[in-house]
Amino acid sequence: MNAIEEIKIDQMELHLLRHFKKNPTDLQALLSTGSEIIIMFNQEHDNFWGHCTCEECKDKEHHNHRGFLLMKIRLNTMIKEELCAD
Ligand SMILES: [Zn+2]
Numbered sequence: 001m002n003a004i005e006e007i008k009i010d011q012m013e014l015h016l017l018r019h020f021k022k023n024p025t026d027l028q029a030l031l032s033t034g035s036e037i038i039i040m041f042n043q044e045h046d047n048f049w050g051h052c053t054c055e056e057c058k059d060k061e062h063h064n065h066r067g068f069l070l071m072k073i074r075l076n077t078m079i080k081e082e083l084c085a086d
Pocket residue numbers: 043044045046052053054055056057
């Protein structure tokens with residue numbers, strides 16, 4: 001991964017964190033997925049943020065960065081809630 005991609009991912013993480021802060025219902029929906037693997041399936045050839053399921057992208061690498069960010073935010077939120085529970 002190059003530096004530009006890393007910055008793009010950091011910016012997306014910040015964007016998602018702001019979104020969840022403003023939309024607690026969405027955060028609850030994310031938490032309700034428990035420990036499920038989140039994959040952003042699509043048909044738009046987006047293999048950076050997700051996983052395109054079209055025939056053309058079959059052999060490409062599917063990075064699913066948005067899915068991984070959502071799982072990261074989910075885990076961090078669970079850890080925070082756990083620590084605050086005591
Ligand atoms: Zn595709």
